[in-house]
Amino acid sequence: MTIAKELLGKVIVTNFNGVQTAGMITETEAYEGATDKACHAYGNRRTKRTETMFYNGGVAYVFLCYGIHHLFNVVTNISDVPHAVLIRAIEPLEGLEQMKKRRKNKKVGATFSNGPGTASQALGITVKHDKLDLTMSQIWIEDRGIGFSDAEILITKRIGIDYAEEDAELLYRFVKKS
DNA sequence: CCTACGATCTGCT
């Protein structure tokens, strides 16, 4: 939970086949595993897909949503505790040209990488990168000394999880004010 | 085995 907040301002970097792209994290959501109805691993539901969340922290959890979008998460807790932080939005920093190609030449603007699907698409992350160790070669997170005070962070309910009943009200979403 | 549906985005009406 606090990790989701701390991730704001961190820089996520991907390097596939020598092509490097990077973006600053501007929006995250926390998913508290077994006790969180919005989480895939609610009630310690452990399946092929959610298996990744039970890994030790520091791996990528990527899954397909609506058959189209690849959503990128960071596993944050110890082994067998399925907590994760969803990266909902980034601000492009490096590899703009490459990101534009991936986003089919969409011009950089408000909707360029401001959603879970578009952010991972811009960074070139797909389900192939599920279970990838974030300390290894292709994807990692850098601390470039950027951090935000509470005054610069907006805390709200999470998005798109209305089915989670009372847990849909939890204030687990952290957004950098623009 | 088979069916329903989702942590969403885009394009068109």
Next chain:
DNA sequence: GCAGATCGTAGGG
């Protein structure tokens, strides 16, 4: 503003 896209997974038969 809204419906369609599109497919892996979960859960029931």
